[in-house]
Amino acid sequence: MYPPRFAYEAPRSLDQAQALLAEYGDEAKVLAGGQSLVPLLKLRFAAPAMLVDINNVPDLEYHRTASDGSLRVGALCRHADLERSTLLAQFPVMASAAPLVADPVVRHRGTLVGSVCHADPQGDWSAVLLALDASIVAVGPEGRRTIPMAEFVLGPFTPALRPGEIAIEAVIPPPQHQPAGSYFKLERRVGDFATAGAAVAVEMDGSRVTRAGIALTGVGTLGTRATAAEEALTGHELTDGSIAEAADAAAESANPQSDHRGSAQFKRHVVRTFVSRALHRVLDAPAGKAA
């Protein structure tokens, strides 16, 4: 690997990291797991003047349940930590997605927060966090702020971080009712970017859907929230009929491009199939059990 020349710092505190980001502005890139950034350096698609490696910054590796029941995922929490976590019972769509992110090698190094910051429309966590109404905590020259996932991605590979800002945590709010749902994705090979994916996160009061979050992977330049599909479910009994309606609505809200992974028509059909399968899994699960 022969990337372009760059400077490298591995600060030992968040303050030092922020100081470097403030100094270099747009010319700096944060290195956490490096699973997206390093390939870009290798291909010379990215040429940052300064790499700020945050792996020596203490206390960012956590994921924990906060007192309000929300899940907090630190900037150095690896995918593999989540894959093995016992804290995801209240977040079944995350438990379902964690083992599907990339491949085992990438999962041992890559981070959830880094993946979301990379803002790849084909990234898995962006859709999952969108479906869960999560938010990202960032610190920067103007202090600390919390950015809802729905506003976090401005465009492909463009997170809503300001110059000098660094994302330090993802916050996933706690469910109010029985959580259920799962993440499906089609990939040509383990570790390939998603051809299409669907994150379905619902909350159930008996057989009634009290909250529905559905977001799609790889079928739009921005994270795609299937709002019409959510509306078709929220406040209603979950039935074969409502599932079909939601699946059709999700397919409709997808905005896929034809490319070498398949035609737009195919991707739309895959979205319909995945949303339907995820909801049928909820419907078919024994009452009171998360699916």
Added chain:
Amino acid sequence: MTAVDERKIGGLGTSRKRVEDDRFIRGKGNYVDDIVLPGMLHMEILRSPVAHARIKSIDTSRAWEVPGVHLVLTGEMAATRNLAWMPTLSYDTQAVLATDKVRFQGQEVAVVVADDPYIAKDACELIDVEYEPLPALVTPEQAIAEGAPVIRDDKAGQDDNLIYTWEVGDKDGTDRAFEQADVISKLRLHYPRSHPSPIEPCGSVADFNRATGKLTVYMTTQAPHIVRAAVAMIAELPEHMIRIVAPDIGGGFGNKVPVYPGYVCSILCSILLERPVKWIEDKTGNLISTGFARDMYLDSEMALSKDGKILGVRIRADADHGAFYADAQPSKFKIGLLHSTFACYDIPNAHLMARGVYTNKAPGGVAYRCSFRVTEAMFFQERMMHAAANDLGMDQAEFRRRNLVRDDQFPYRTPFGFLLDSGQYHKCLEVGLKAIDYDNFREQQKQARARGRLLGLGISTMTEPLGAGNSREFDILGIKMFDSAELRVHPTGKALLRIGSKTQGQGHETTFAQIVSHELGIPADDIVVEHGDTDTAPFGMGTYASRSTPVAGAATAMVARKIRAKARAIAAHLLEASEEDVEWELGRFYLRSSPERGVTIQECAMAAYGNMPDGMEPGLEHHAYYDPPNMTWPFAVYIATVEVDPETGVWDVLKVVAVDDCGVRINPMIVEGQIMGGLTEAYAMSSMQFQTYDAEGNCIGSNYMDYLLPSAWETPGFELHSEVVTPSPHHPIGAKGIGECAAVGGPAAFVNAVMDAISHTGVRNIDMPLLPDRVWEALNQRRDVSGAPPVRAED
């Protein structure tokens, strides 16, 4: 005293552990990139970003200014040494560094030599090349269309993009067979381009020593002696002053047979700078510029009687060779051994017409675990068999039973002129059918179909010609395709075997010692195997086409027999008997009249250096060159079952059964490893692995994000069967070769299984790879999906 127990000395048929793995597992392998010489510089290649363009100018001035740069070499400068172009192994020419035009994306345009590879790469980016774009031709159809621009306008007299036409078989007889047919079955297929993609890319360390005049090149090559001959011709250096060393190799699969511009440039740079120059290709360079495989379109027709006998086959093939005809293949056979297609079936008439075509894509054509295009031959054969059985309304297994060559027909002459040596084809088929529980599966399939589930079963049966090849028909650059071995037995009975072939990871250091053990009774652990250094190894043609065991393995047996013959004379001397009274059992000569009186091979070795008979030349060394009388013909049956998800087009493999009759197995564990590797690659071809180009000739699979290789996650398990063994009648130890069988025969089993699962839709063909979107489109639109997978505009 009795004979040595062969099982205890790691002889023939023992699953001896691979001796080479010790150093690999410890990280002590020695690959080209591990070689560091004093004063060594580093070379990087600037490649063309476009597929077809005229070069208007190249400005290297900014690159020269970078501190640490020693040389910026362009085609114009190489031309002053007569090295802008080089001959290929197929009697064509190939640009070393482009001068007039670039003809494919990734073509070598200039090189930079610098203190380290970072500097060299930075400087490459500072070379300004002005290109005048030309239309890119990316399919044979475009290339042979009326008015297509001539890609090879450098060649006098070349006024189109056709490289060759080649014809074999009996046209009139085949035409008559079609006139008499009850049913004619037709199929048009594309075997997509794929790249062998060894984990280690290509590279070289060239070291020209002005003081001695000697050129040493450490190189990733499967065929060091051919390279030495080629370098002697290209660089106009005397052959005795060239030493090619192929150290440990990180896979080859045919990718490391040709001579690439990068090697030649590193040599030229070393000569110009009088310092060692290292070139290590990056993964993208390897994927976009070096020898690919397949990329062939084929129209196949089969004449059938209504009772399911094949009366004749007619084949038209178009091979896309890319911008230069740079295949490594026997001179006589323009399209390799494609005419081995249908060899395992008793077919009276066949005719094949092939064309080779230039396109604006990377050059190559035969590489990739394949005995010269037999992969296409057997894939097309088995896809045609599958379609024909369906057209006849006949069971897939029964159709093959009616046409496979019977045991009593060997040796069998195929309509294309090959002579099949031996086999038990019907027995292998029945073993495979039993293992997959054929009748039960058909019943399950019917029941599943009624519930909307799509199960399918695919059969592929095939034989292939290995061990190229006999000197009557096979040569490369006029050098016949024999192979060689040299054996030195030391005074204490330990031995050094040097072979002309070169391992590419198959375990030659393990298995070739086992052949010597089998012949002489010397423990395999007492024999070291060396290869790959042209200054020490006897002349050989390299490892590819599954030829190492059939040819170099035979030479090894023959040289051991020469040693044994000399040892017999020594034994007679030691036993004070005449040679006629001395008998051999493994590891020992003894007196026929009193078997308890004997001498071991080790005692004979010591005597060869200290107590030889009067008049005998001392020592116990020999060499042997083996010219195979015929090809060897292993046979295999591969059967796969799958389930197709109609909503996503995803198909899962349920079971894979492999029955391989490769003759005598030298090391069963290594044979099984070869079969599993081959089946993995077969699964890869059928499901995901392909190289394609967009309309502008941009190579899509230029890195592992876009060039898909299966990992352990998706690769299915395999059930292997070894109960059928038909030794080759003409090979000294009866071995037939196994390296490529499963990669050759396997793909059709997977594709046939998917086609079987969706046969109710009337879809006859989906061209590989059977990616989910292609399967879904076929199901959804009830139509065949043909050609290279589309590269749709990302609008």
